[in-house]
Amino acid sequence: MKLLTMHDLNMVDSLSFSFKGTFDATGGVEPALTPLVDALEKYADGWMPTLVKSTRKRRYSREAVWRAIEERRDEYGSIIGLYRSESPAVSLVLNLTLAQGQSTLRASLDVQPLPFFREESSRSLAAVARAWASQYPVAYASAHSNADEQLADSPNFGRDDREARRDGFDKIYELFWLNIFGPKLVESVGRERMLSTPAHLVEELPNGSILLVLWPTAAEFASEEARVVQARAHVHLRPDLDFDSVLRTLRERSAALVPVEPRFHPDVAPFLSRLPDEFAISERQRKIAELNAFRPPVPEEWLPVAHPSDVANPERVLESYGDLSEGLVAALHTKVPSIMDETAESLSDLDFYFWKENFPVRYTRELIDSHTAPALGAYLGDVLVRRLGGTWVLRAKMEESQVRVGKRVWLPFLRARRYMQSRQSLLDYSLTQFFREVERCRP
Incomplete structure (x- = not known):
């Protein structure tokens, strides 16, 4: 059964709920965490985890949760995962720091896809959040779009890592779809002010925390109406902020998340279509737009007439080229399995591999120029010889060696040298485009 991974969470937007509360474990972990499990089983309708994972996977049950916690327990605490492999996919990681007296519960919940959270399922998540926050006191907790959180630079909010770790959420840096403010944060803002926030739901919890839900449905967080409410609520809690500026920023974030249809240049589409998934989900639409606009230079690594061969022993030169090619295959066949096929698809796979690895930057220039x-x-x-019927025209100077395909002769070594200059050159001089150009010019 497939579990939701970090890679999966970067494919489409998810609802992300981050919760850090405290509890007393002196009476045992099981009774302390029973209210957490109670709330899940009672309210998580349609998105209840079905698997428990520690050192092994088990079907969800309370007993499976307690056994998993014990299996992973060490002197510091325990970490387990609760998952749901069917749609909506769920990943709930419980990180327990166990100590004498006050212990800490960190819960990181991701549910995918975000559009699952219409009105009823949004209410169910709010109910879980309310129950947890009432039982396990928090300083601050939130639930929101994973992509929009990234655009808001959560949890740093413009601070460096050290400052963010030191201060935490010590003031209202941002408002998300669902927010839980602990008593200290409530008092710093003013309880009456917070309770009068213009939002869908404002509720005082028994322990003095306040639950704030901006909009009825989490899935509609980026709508114009929801953004206006978000801006008004934020400025209400932070009178030092300007409403128009806050709303403008929120609208920019909404625009950044609007899906962009891929329209890549056809010669490089087999390669470019794989790049967007390598960016954070919050950046993806902007990157698709940039790649849509990208137009690679027309390949210039060719000659209308071949320079005659000037090597005395063509067989030995071809053998040396074969050794070079086989060395590349040997080095990369586990990372790029298709390299053994010597096809157009192999070239696209190599393009993607070298770009993903940022190969021209990560490896030394000496290695690249002398070997790669x-x-x-x-x-x-x-590949040109095998797939397009080309023939080698060998030269003593390697970079001048050519492959004749039809009426033109092509310079693969020159192309490879230009290709390996930078990460941008991997796009400008891709192997995929070179092959397509040679194929197109073949009679």
Whole structure:
């Protein structure tokens, strides 16, 4: 059964609920955490976890939760995961720090996809949040779109990591769809002011915390109406802020999340189509728009007439090229399995691999110039020979060696050298585009 991973969470937007509360474990972990499980089983309708994972996977049950906590327990505490593999996918990580007296519960809940949270399911999540916050005192907790949280720079909010860790959520940096303010934060703002916040739901909890839900449905957090409410509530709690400025920022964030249809240049689409998923989900639509606008330069690594071969022993030169190509295959076949096929798809896979690895930056120029680029040129030439019927025209100077395809001769070593100059050059001089251009010019 597949579990929701961090990679999966970066594919489409999720509702992310971050909760850190305290509890007394002196009477045992099981009785202390029973209210947490009670709330899940009572309110998590439609998104209840079905699996418990510690050192092994089990079907969800209370007994499975207690056994998992004990299996993973050490001198510091315990970490377990509760998951749901069917839609909506759920990942709930419980991190317990156990100590004499006051212990800490950190719960990180992600539910995907975000559109699942219409009115009824949004109420169910709010009910879980209310129950947890009433039982386990918090300083601050929130639930919101994962992508929009990234755009808000949560949890740093413009601070460096050290400052953010030191101060935490010590003032109203941002408002999210659901917010729980602990007593200390409530008093710093003013209880009456907070209780009068213009929002969908404002509720005082028995322990003095306040639950604030901005909009009835989490899935509609980015609508114009919800953003106006968000801005008004934020300015109400932070009178030092300007409403128009806050709303403008929120609208910009909404615009950044509007889906952009991929319209990549056809010569490089097999390669470019794989890049957006490598960016944070909050950046993805902007990156798609940038890649839509990208137009690679027309390949210039060709000659209308071949320079005649000037090597005395062509067999030995071809053998050396074969060694280079085989060395590349040997080095990369586990990371790029298709490299063994020597196809157009292999070239696209190599483009993606070198870009993802940021190869021209991560590795030394000496290694690239003396080994990687020549080996790649030999491999690229072999693909032209094998897949497009080309023939080698060998030169003593490797970079001048050519592959004749139809009426043109192509310079794979020159292409490989240009390709390996920078991360941008991997786009500008992609192997995928070079192959397509050679194929197109073939009679």
